[in-house]
Amino acid sequence: MKRVNLSLVLFCLPALLLYSTFVLFPAVDGFRLSLTNWNGLNPTSEYVGFSNYRELLEDKMFLQSLLFTTRYVVYMVVLQNGIALFLAIIIESLRKGKRVLRTIFFFPNMISMIIGGFIWMFIFTRVFPQIAEFTGIMLFNESWIGNPEYSFYSILILSLWGSVGYLMIIYIAALQSIPQSLVEAAEIDGANRFQVIWHVVRPLIMNSITIGIFIALSSSFKVFDQVFALTGGGPGTATQVVSINIFMEAFHMRSRYGYASAKAVVLFVLILTITGIQLIVMKQKEVEY
Amino acid sequence: MKRILMVLLLPLLAISLAACNGGDDTDVVELDVFMSFPRFQEQFEDYFELFEAKMLEEENITVRINLEMPSSDTAQQLLEARLSSDDAPDVFTLHAISNIPEYYEAGYLEDLSDAAFVDVVYDSVLDSVTFDDKIVALPLESLAWGYLYNKDIFEAYDLTPPATLSEMETVVATLNANDETPFLLAFQESWIPQLMMALSLGGMINSEETDFIANMNAGTGSYADIDEVFGIIDLIMANGTDRPFETGSAAGSADFANGNAAMWVQGPWMSGSILEVNPDMNIGLAPLPVTNNPDTTMINLSTSTSLAVSPTSEHKDIAIKLLNFILDEEHSSDLFSDLKFNPLATVHTYESFPWVDEAMSYVADGKAYLEQALPDGVTDVTALMLQEYYAGTKTQAEVIEAIDAAWASALTD
Numbered sequence: 001m002k003r004v005n006l007s008l009v010l011f012c013l014p015a016l017l018l019y020s021t022f023v024l025f026p027a028v029d030g031f032r033l034s035l036t037n038w039n040g041l042n043p044t045s046e047y048v049g050f051s052n053y054r055e056l057l058e059d060k061m062f063l064q065s066l067l068f069t070t071r072y073v074v075y076m077v078v079l080q081n082g083i084a085l086f087l088a089i090i091i092e093s094l095r096k097g098k099r100v101l102r103t104i105f106f107f108p109n110m111i112s113m114i115i116g117g118f119i120w121m122f123i124f125t126r127v128f129p130q131i132a133e134f135t136g137i138m139l140f141n142e143s144w145i146g147n148p149e150y151s152f153y154s155i156l157i158l159s160l161w162g163s164v165g166y167l168m169i170i171y172i173a174a175l176q177s178i179p180q181s182l183v184e185a186a187e188i189d190g191a192n193r194f195q196v197i198w199h200v201v202r203p204l205i206m207n208s209i210t211i212g213i214f215i216a217l218s219s220s221f222k223v224f225d226q227v228f229a230l231t232g233g234g235p236g237t238a239t240q241v242v243s244i245n246i247f248m249e250a251f252h253m254r255s256r257y258g259y260a261s262a263k264a265v266v267l268f269v270l271i272l273t274i275t276g277i278q279l280i281v282m283k284q285k286e287v288e289y
Numbered sequence: 290m291k292r293i294l295m296v297l298l299l300p301l302l303a304i305s306l307a308a309c310n311g312g313d314d315t316d317v318v319e320l321d322v323f324m325s326f327p328r329f330q331e332q333f334e335d336y337f338e339l340f341e342a343k344m345l346e347e348e349n350i351t352v353r354i355n356l357e358m359p360s361s362d363t364a365q366q367l368l369e370a371r372l373s374s375d376d377a378p379d380v381f382t383l384h385a386i387s388n389i390p391e392y393y394e395a396g397y398l399e400d401l402s403d404a405a406f407v408d409v410v411y412d413s414v415l416d417s418v419t420f421d422d423k424i425v426a427l428p429l430e431s432l433a434w435g436y437l438y439n440k441d442i443f444e445a446y447d448l449t450p451p452a453t454l455s456e457m458e459t460v461v462a463t464l465n466a467n468d469e470t471p472f473l474l475a476f477q478e479s480w481i482p483q484l485m486m487a488l489s490l491g492g493m494i495n496s497e498e499t500d501f502i503a504n505m506n507a508g509t510g511s512y513a514d515i516d517e518v519f520g521i522i523d524l525i526m527a528n529g530t531d532r533p534f535e536t537g538s539a540a541g542s543a544d545f546a547n548g549n550a551a552m553w554v555q556g557p558w559m560s561g562s563i564l565e566v567n568p569d570m571n572i573g574l575a576p577l578p579v580t581n582n583p584d585t586t587m588i589n590l591s592t593s594t595s596l597a598v599s600p601t602s603e604h605k606d607i608a609i610k611l612l613n614f615i616l617d618e619e620h621s622s623d624l625f626s627d628l629k630f631n632p633l634a635t636v637h638t639y640e641s642f643p644w645v646d647e648a649m650s651y652v653a654d655g656k657a658y659l660e661q662a663l664p665d666g667v668t669d670v671t672a673l674m675l676q677e678y679y680a681g682t683k684t685q686a687e688v689i690e691a692i693d694a695a696w697a698s699a700l701t702d
Binding site for chain 2: 040042043060125143145146147148232234235236237238248251252253254255
């Protein structure tokens with residue numbers, strides 16, 4: 001038994017070694033950095049206790065970015081899951097073309113969001129004005145990148161385009177795992193389509209909904225690529241999300257690595273708490289059959 | 290088990306044996322050079338080959354230069370990571386005004402006061418790379434900077450560069466009346482709108498508000514003291530091209546080269562990309578008026594990219610020789626004119642560009658000032674705030690408040 005364990009550990013060792021060097025150690029060291037005033041340049045730095053964290057509470061730009069991120073997360077969790085589930089149900093109910101549609105909707109997920117950002121940048125800045133010219137619909141003539149009210153929706157569109165396919169696959173798998181007998185039984189009892197979806201399908205795919213919301217929550221709180229590629233957080237700081245704010249603090253502005261690390265730790269704790277609560281609450285609603 | 294370990298260890302052994310074989314050539318001097326000029330890679334590679342040949346011929350030393358050219362977006366990050374992890378390149382580029390103080394304090398700059406190049410560089414340029422009474426870098430890019438204008442458009446309507454704000458308003462009105470867009474706005478990259486503040490602030494604090502920086506550093510000043518700068522900023526923003534947030538510096542150069550606007554608050558560093566689009570473009574350069582006092586209308590003189598030597602370099606003497614060779618009497622003129630840099634030393638005998646001559650005519654009249662460093666981070670915040678000022682998400686008062694706060698926070702540590 002012991003020999004087996006040892007060889008198992010040895011097999012994991014290369015991966016574990018890489019993981020600790022490039023993920024675990026930097027993460028722990030990031031917390032240590034957050035207690036210093038290191039500026040990314042000086043060979044030495046001083047420990048400043050929790051003053052970085054106290055400063056955060058009065059940092060207008062950080063709080064503004066937190067508010068913007070929260071708004072983004074709310075929209076994303078609802079829309080990403082809603083659209084993914086909707087697509088999954090539609091595709092599952094089709095007789096033909098399931099595979100083709102599944103591939104089409106999943107496709108954007110395989111593209112890097114930076115590339116996706118450039119694709120949509122082109123659509124928003126070059127294609128939309130053309131559409132406006134041909135159709136006369138003035139909505140397309142707005143500055144979808146430059147006007148902060150619209151650029152929020154541009155970021156949302158890009159993010160949804162890139163991420164809905166992934167959740168859709170999860171929901172399709174969940175739908176396929178539902179025993180057909182239960183659905184048929186409900187139909188025989190006279191339930192209509194919506195009643196079947198609400199009273200039979202919904203409880204049975206609850207564990208997938210938990211996963212879907214978990215993925216949407218954790219990935220949208222740390223959103224970076226989409227915003228970076230499309231607006232860079234601009235104009236100014238109008239569409240700045242927390243991770244862009246951290247990036248700017250560390251690599252632009254005054255290169256305050258210590259302070260930026262403190263922000264990163266706060267973001268980590270925030271995601272941990274919120275997803276933790278979400279998992280506990282939603283686990284209670286899942287049913288077994 | 291043992292067999293598995295042997296299989297795992299064999300490649301390691303092979304690698305370490307191979308490593309032992311190399312490194313026997315003690316005569317070769319390897320020099321790591323780090324530059325943020327990917328667009329000039331070819332020119333510098335060729336120039337460094339000349340240096341290697343010269344060293345071999347004159348001193349019988351084989352020099353091998355490892356040139357590293359990351360993109361200018363990430364260059365500073367990479368360089369700072371290497372400096373702070375004790376892996377400094379022997380020679381590296383930095384920004385004279387904004388980097389020298391910080392790098393010097395951290396001990397990353399070698400004192401070059403005794404190097405030979407000091408004797409040939411013009412004194413006015415030397416000032417900008419002098420810190421703590423020591424010369425710590427070799428200047429590469431020296432700038433005489435104002436806004437750019439399209440000479441053909443100006444001539445078509447019989448206009449001359451205005452000397453005051455109200456004259457500028459007249460110019461703008463004339464251009465508008467003739468269906469010409471007065472200003473090109475390219476605000477996608479935040480450093481471009483920031484240039485409006487840099488020029489107008491420079492004009493103010495070197496004429497009417499000379500105590501501004503001292504007051505700010507003492508904690509008694511505020512950008513509200515120089516809020517006249519918003520006069521010209523508002524004028525530019527109200528009379529510019531559409532959709533500025535969708536236009537970056539490259540698209541802006543193309544638009545300006547194609548005559549889409551008469552003026553662009555940018556700098557001579559864009560001349561290369563403008564002329565690439567339209568080689569016949571007549572680029573003019575003039576100082577930006579700030580108020581109705583013509584004294585505030587001045588050219589900004591500054592030094593940006595410079596070359597420094599690391600004190601931890603193993604081959605400091607060769608590194609300094611390389612710096613001296615950059616201003617070599619025989620070859621330097623070709624290099625600098627090829628790079629479209631301004632002449633900055635007595636060895637530079639090439640003909641300068643018309644916009645440089647135009648800027649220099651203002652300098653000769655005393656309408657110029659040396660750029661001063663602002664505290665770290667202030668420029669970045671100004672850049673972001675001006676974008677928001679245009680977008681309408683921040684008012685003038687909020688912009689002033691945010692920049693004041695950035696300045697105050699930079700003073701705290």
